[in-house]
Amino acid sequence: MTEYQLIEADETVYRDGTIKLHGAEGFGGMRRAGQLAASILDDIATMIEPGVTTAAIDDRVRELTLAGGAVPATMGYRGYAHSCCISINHVICHGIPSEKALKDGDIVNVDVTPLLDGWHGDTSRMFFVGDVALKAKRLVDVTYECLMLGIEAAQPGARLGDIGAAIEAHARQFRYGVVREFCGHGLGRLFHDAPEVIHASQAGTGPELKPGMFFTIEPMINLGKPHAKVLSDGWTAVTRDKSLSAQFEHSIGITETGNEIFTASPKGLHQPPY
Numbered sequence: 295m296t297e298y299q300l301i302e303a304d305e306t307v308y309r310d311g312t313i314k315l316h317g318a319e320g321f322g323g324m325r326r327a328g329q330l331a332a333s334i335l336d337d338i339a340t341m342i343e344p345g346v347t348t349a350a351i352d353d354r355v356r357e358l359t360l361a362g363g364a365v366p367a368t369m370g371y372r373g374y375a376h377s378c379c380i381s382i383n384h385v386i387c388h389g390i391p392s393e394k395a396l397k398d399g400d401i402v403n404v405d406v407t408p409l410l411d412g413w414h415g416d417t418s419r420m421f422f423v424g425d426v427a428l429k430a431k432r433l434v435d436v437t438y439e440c441l442m443l444g445i446e447a448a449q450p451g452a453r454l455g456d457i458g459a460a461i462e463a464h465a466r467q468f469r470y471g472v473v474r475e476f477c478g479h480g481l482g483r484l485f486h487d488a489p490e491v492i493h494a495s496q497a498g499t500g501p502e503l504k505p506g507m508f509f510t511i512e513p514m515i516n517l518g519k520p521h522a523k524v525l526s527d528g529w530t531a532v533t534r535d536k537s538l539s540a541q542f543e544h545s546i547g548i549t550e551t552g553n554e555i556f557t558a559s560p561k562g563l564h565q566p567p568y
Contacts, residue, residue, distance in 0.1 A: 296501040315506030327415030328556025330362045330408045335419045336561045339568040342421040344398045348380040352391035364408035379405040386531040386539040398424035403541045414481045417557035418543040422566045437515040437540035438565040444511045448553045452503050458495030461513045471520030478510040505550045512543030
C-alpha cells in the first residue's frame with residue numbers, strides 16, 4: 295500500500311519510501327529552482343555547435359549555477375565529478391563531460407540540476423548540432439511529444455501508470471523503443487525520491503496522483519530497440535543496438551486542478567531548433 299507524507303514548512307525529509315506531499319513553500323522553492331535550471335539550458339543553447347567540447351558546456355553550466363546562487367546537485371553525487379550530464383547520439387543518459395568535441399549532425403541532451411535554497415530543479419533538453427538528419431529530428435520531435443503527453447496525463451486523481459501508458463502509446467506509433475532501465479523520480483528537498491515514474495506502463499496502475507506531489511517525467515526514446523547497457527565507467531548508459539536516443543525532462547508538481555511545470559523555458563526554447 296502506498297504511503298504518503300504531508301511535508302510541513304522547513305521539515306527535514308528522508309528517503310523512506312513515502313511519497314511526499316508539499317504545500318505552498320514547496321511550490322515556491324521548486325519554481326525558483328526549476329526556473330534557474332531552465333534558464334541555464336536557455337543560455338547554453340547558443341554554444342551548442344560543432345567543435346565545442348562537452349567539458350566547455352559543463353564549465354558554463356557550473357558558472358551559471360553558481361551565479362544563480364545554487365550549486366550543481368550532481369557534483370559529488372555518488373562520486374560523480376561534473377556539473378551536468380551530456381549525452382550524445384546513442385548515449386541514453388548520464389554521459390560524462392570530457393574534451394570530446396561536438397560534431398556536425400550530432401544530437402545532444404544536456405541534463406542539469408541546480409540545488410537552490412534546498413530545492414532541486416531537474417530538467418534536460420535536446421539540442422541539434424549543425425545539420426541534423428531527418429530521422430534524428432523526427433526522433434527528437436516525437437520524444438518531446440512523449441514528454442508533453444506524459445505531463446498531460448499527470449492529473450490529480452489519475453494513476454502513475456497513466457503517464458507511462460501515454461508515453462509508450464505515442465512512441466509505439468513510430469516503432470520507437472521506450473527505455474525501461476531508467477525512469478523519472480520524486481524530488482524536492484531530495485534529489486531522488488519516491489515515486490519511480492516508469493515511462494512504459496499500464497494505464498490505471500500505480501499510486502494515485504495527489505496535489506503536492508513533485509516528480510520528474512523524463513522519457514528516453516530510442517530509434518531502435520529499447521534495451522540499454524551501462525559502460526565500464528559506471529555512469530554512461532547507451533543503446534545496445536547503437537541506435538540514436540533522445541530525452542527531454544521536466545520537473546512538475548500536481549495541483550488541485552492539474553499540474554505545474556517548474557522547468558518551462560523562460561525564453562520559450564522548448565524544443566530544437568532554437
